[in-house]
Amino acid sequence: MKRSSEQTRGERTRQAILASATQAFRDRGYERATTADVAQGAKVSEATIFNHYGSKSGLLLEVMESYYRDTLLELEEAIRGQGGPEQQLRVMVRFWVLRVVKDWSLARVFSQHGRFSDDPQVVTSYRELSRGLTGRVLAVLQNLRTEGKIGDDIPLYLLRDVIFGAGEHIALGAAIRPRSQAELERAGEQIVGLILAGSKPSEKSEASLASLEAKLDQVLQRLPEA
Amino acid sequence: MKRSSEQTRGERTRQAILASATQAFRDRGYERATTADVAQGAKVSEATIFNHYGSKSGLLLEVMESYYRDTLLELEEAIRGQGGPEQQLRVMVRFWVLRVVKDWSLARVFSQHGRFSDDPQVVTSYRELSRGLTGRVLAVLQNLRTEGKIGDDIPLYLLRDVIFGAGEHIALGAAIRPRSQAELERAGEQIVGLILAGSKPSEKSEASLASLEAKLDQVLQRLPEA
Amino acid sequence: MKRSSEQTRGERTRQAILASATQAFRDRGYERATTADVAQGAKVSEATIFNHYGSKSGLLLEVMESYYRDTLLELEEAIRGQGGPEQQLRVMVRFWVLRVVKDWSLARVFSQHGRFSDDPQVVTSYRELSRGLTGRVLAVLQNLRTEGKIGDDIPLYLLRDVIFGAGEHIALGAAIRPRSQAELERAGEQIVGLILAGSKPSEKSEASLASLEAKLDQVLQRLPEA
Amino acid sequence: MKRSSEQTRGERTRQAILASATQAFRDRGYERATTADVAQGAKVSEATIFNHYGSKSGLLLEVMESYYRDTLLELEEAIRGQGGPEQQLRVMVRFWVLRVVKDWSLARVFSQHGRFSDDPQVVTSYRELSRGLTGRVLAVLQNLRTEGKIGDDIPLYLLRDVIFGAGEHIALGAAIRPRSQAELERAGEQIVGLILAGSKPSEKSEASLASLEAKLDQVLQRLPEA
DNA sequence: GATGAATGAGAATTCATTCAT
DNA sequence: GATGAATGAATTCTCATTCAT
Numbered sequence: 001m002k003r004s005s006e007q008t009r010g011e012r013t014r015q016a017i018l019a020s021a022t023q024a025f026r027d028r029g030y031e032r033a034t035t036a037d038v039a040q041g042a043k044v045s046e047a048t049i050f051n052h053y054g055s056k057s058g059l060l061l062e063v064m065e066s067y068y069r070d071t072l073l074e075l076e077e078a079i080r081g082q083g084g085p086e087q088q089l090r091v092m093v094r095f096w097v098l099r100v101v102k103d104w105s106l107a108r109v110f111s112q113h114g115r116f117s118d119d120p121q122v123v124t125s126y127r128e129l130s131r132g133l134t135g136r137v138l139a140v141l142q143n144l145r146t147e148g149k150i151g152d153d154i155p156l157y158l159l160r161d162v163i164f165g166a167g168e169h170i171a172l173g174a175a176i177r178p179r180s181q182a183e184l185e186r187a188g189e190q191i192v193g194l195i196l197a198g199s200k201p202s203e204k205s206e207a208s209l210a211s212l213e214a215k216l217d218q219v220l221q222r223l224p225e226a
Numbered sequence: 227m228k229r230s231s232e233q234t235r236g237e238r239t240r241q242a243i244l245a246s247a248t249q250a251f252r253d254r255g256y257e258r259a260t261t262a263d264v265a266q267g268a269k270v271s272e273a274t275i276f277n278h279y280g281s282k283s284g285l286l287l288e289v290m291e292s293y294y295r296d297t298l299l300e301l302e303e304a305i306r307g308q309g310g311p312e313q314q315l316r317v318m319v320r321f322w323v324l325r326v327v328k329d330w331s332l333a334r335v336f337s338q339h340g341r342f343s344d345d346p347q348v349v350t351s352y353r354e355l356s357r358g359l360t361g362r363v364l365a366v367l368q369n370l371r372t373e374g375k376i377g378d379d380i381p382l383y384l385l386r387d388v389i390f391g392a393g394e395h396i397a398l399g400a401a402i403r404p405r406s407q408a409e410l411e412r413a414g415e416q417i418v419g420l421i422l423a424g425s426k427p428s429e430k431s432e433a434s435l436a437s438l439e440a441k442l443d444q445v446l447q448r449l450p451e452a
Numbered sequence: 453m454k455r456s457s458e459q460t461r462g463e464r465t466r467q468a469i470l471a472s473a474t475q476a477f478r479d480r481g482y483e484r485a486t487t488a489d490v491a492q493g494a495k496v497s498e499a500t501i502f503n504h505y506g507s508k509s510g511l512l513l514e515v516m517e518s519y520y521r522d523t524l525l526e527l528e529e530a531i532r533g534q535g536g537p538e539q540q541l542r543v544m545v546r547f548w549v550l551r552v553v554k555d556w557s558l559a560r561v562f563s564q565h566g567r568f569s570d571d572p573q574v575v576t577s578y579r580e581l582s583r584g585l586t587g588r589v590l591a592v593l594q595n596l597r598t599e600g601k602i603g604d605d606i607p608l609y610l611l612r613d614v615i616f617g618a619g620e621h622i623a624l625g626a627a628i629r630p631r632s633q634a635e636l637e638r639a640g641e642q643i644v645g646l647i648l649a650g651s652k653p654s655e656k657s658e659a660s661l662a663s664l665e666a667k668l669d670q671v672l673q674r675l676p677e678a
Numbered sequence: 679m680k681r682s683s684e685q686t687r688g689e690r691t692r693q694a695i696l697a698s699a700t701q702a703f704r705d706r707g708y709e710r711a712t713t714a715d716v717a718q719g720a721k722v723s724e725a726t727i728f729n730h731y732g733s734k735s736g737l738l739l740e741v742m743e744s745y746y747r748d749t750l751l752e753l754e755e756a757i758r759g760q761g762g763p764e765q766q767l768r769v770m771v772r773f774w775v776l777r778v779v780k781d782w783s784l785a786r787v788f789s790q791h792g793r794f795s796d797d798p799q800v801v802t803s804y805r806e807l808s809r810g811l812t813g814r815v816l817a818v819l820q821n822l823r824t825e826g827k828i829g830d831d832i833p834l835y836l837l838r839d840v841i842f843g844a845g846e847h848i849a850l851g852a853a854i855r856p857r858s859q860a861e862l863e864r865a866g867e868q869i870v871g872l873i874l875a876g877s878k879p880s881e882k883s884e885a886s887l888a889s890l891e892a893k894l895d896q897v898l899q900r901l902p903e904a
Numbered sequence: 905g906a907t908g909a910a911t912g913a914g915a916a917t918t919c920a921t922t923c924a925t
Numbered sequence: 926g927a928t929g930a931a932t933g934a935a936t937t938c939t940c941a942t943t944c945a946t
Binding site: 159168 | 255257258334337338341342353380381383384385386387388390391392393394395396398399401413416417419420421422423424441442444445448449
């Protein structure tokens, strides 16, 4: 009995369990999702789950890792070939808002248990994984600062917190009063707008307008009167 | 055996349970805090808890209500007598950041179970209570818009989400790398700065753009026709 | 609803559980006796067992302590008022043989898990308890040595091992081919006989021979010449 | 790929499993040694164990048989060419003490499960096997009795129980306070000494000496003073 | 008002065993 | 011969909840 894909039976089972667990954690949270739920969802026996993942927290670990891996891959994909850091930031924030709206519950499970799990591996792994994501954003913010688009007086971590925190709260609101994709993208744009406008070096922007004006004055002086 | 305060014995017991439960939920989260923990902390038997609060979720309900009531009271206190809405916003954000850093775990318990509890009363109540808090912020933001300090193009709920979301993420970061009170207050200031600067109506920059355009018109006039 | 004895309900339940557990461990051994078995035997729910004893190994601990306490008490009772150490030893060995025949399985559970339990309390406690018992025997052996009835060349611990080991093996044999109480008491006597005869200082038998010879000389002197 | 010995692959696998199982039972006891442990130790899959031995208790059966077979062989080897039965007894006891000290845990597994296994084959087989061993000792004791070195009043099974029981208890003590090989051999000698001295035909025994002495005293009283 | 005592309904985890390949 | 994969049946333990006193 062959399969088109080259997965072994075991591999397929693992995937089924992982998918079912992801769903279960999303729907019911970690503690209320039981291994029996997951087994049922994956159409395997509970014992099979333990054969593959060792423990419930081992399952969480892999759900987390797989989820972050995918997310990071999609994020890279989304910003590939985007021009400057500003454009990258726009894409990232949009991406993040949409993603967190879709998967808010899951993200919350990760952030809760990634911090407080009894299983130290979960904690360690979560820290690394989430750093992978936020680090990506911090890097772009750093580029923007280098380009002079973000002032020196505001710490980047704060902007990062604004991005991720606002994203989450939008998701949270969206859970109660659903919003269209367009609205969400717009919200993403506006967050970026807020950040760039609110944190741009203040003297400088007015300064450059002023500098333009000064140059125009020079042009005017050199031109004959109308 | 008298008591200076006029609480009955029952009332004192209720308070002890409430305090213990608050602590337990803060320390261990709702699911992992057991009624036995709470009973031990309050130095009463488990049965007494059920006499007073009927169920574990009933206990959560009262913890939540009592916490929000206190918080809202303190918030009102803090902004009492503050001048304009801008100043009020500053105070509120600073208050919120400090509060959420202190009680992040508890806030998370509320927000998690306020949304997903099996007990519908908890859900209903949470919605109202948190609206009470965010509504307070929205009102001030509305005032700022009326004063022309916030542009029409950015929805206020987004600014609210930025405030609350950023606050939470700062708290979250502070749990790993603790920050001094001064730093936190500064972060609060900067969030307000970001919001006000980033969302201020664009007349100002339009003003200088207009001035530039006027000058360009002059240039065009002085140049010979093509 | 009163009880003739002054035990509380809880106390009665504890006793019932203890009795049932003792029986279950005796009948099936520790690992194969389940907490469900014990609960059924005590006519309580499984949860009640855990309320009272905390864990299965906690239950074993108390079964062990209670059993040793009783046994030691009965032993003291049995040797109370017995004359010299030799008589005491006889009583003890007889007691021990009868006891171990009756409770061989239980003793084996203790000795197995008292040594290899994962629960360190069980191990510690077992060591103390069994020392209490064997110590009693060693003390009597020591007295016998002081009285010159046991030679210096044989270590007492060996005699102790003979007593306890032979007792167990008799019990073991009795499990296959049952023996009457009289037979068992006789076996006890014989073990003591073996020990006293086999380990008595060798000079002594020569001494008494010498004493006999001396007396015979006296007799000869008093008798008329042939 | 050749092998010097002529074992087939299957045979080699069987051996590896047997060795690993023996070790596992010794280290962890029957119940707590899992088939997974055994498989890991033998570097085969769990399924292979079942191919070869059918069940866990089938595995125990073969471990037991193989162990007793080896032990009996070594015992025969040890007493081969030893002179009289007394010398044979000495060798046997010494052998047994050393062996049981080394393999006390394993012996205990056999004796426990040989008696109480659910698998009747294990029980039957254990009975035969252990009879093979103790029978060997009984035979020698019988010879000693025939030689007049053991009195008629003490049953031989009791002496056998003393030998095996004392051996086990010495082993048990040695597990806590390790003893040198010399000490153990000495203990073996002393047990034999005890048995031979303690059970030798009673003509010379102290009881009759005492009785003789008593009669002499009577004679002396009836005789006139010298 | 308070509590000692008891419990039902799970929960995760273990483990010998089977079977298709 | 060997094994990867799967599983049924337990098993210990937890916890909110009830109720007689």
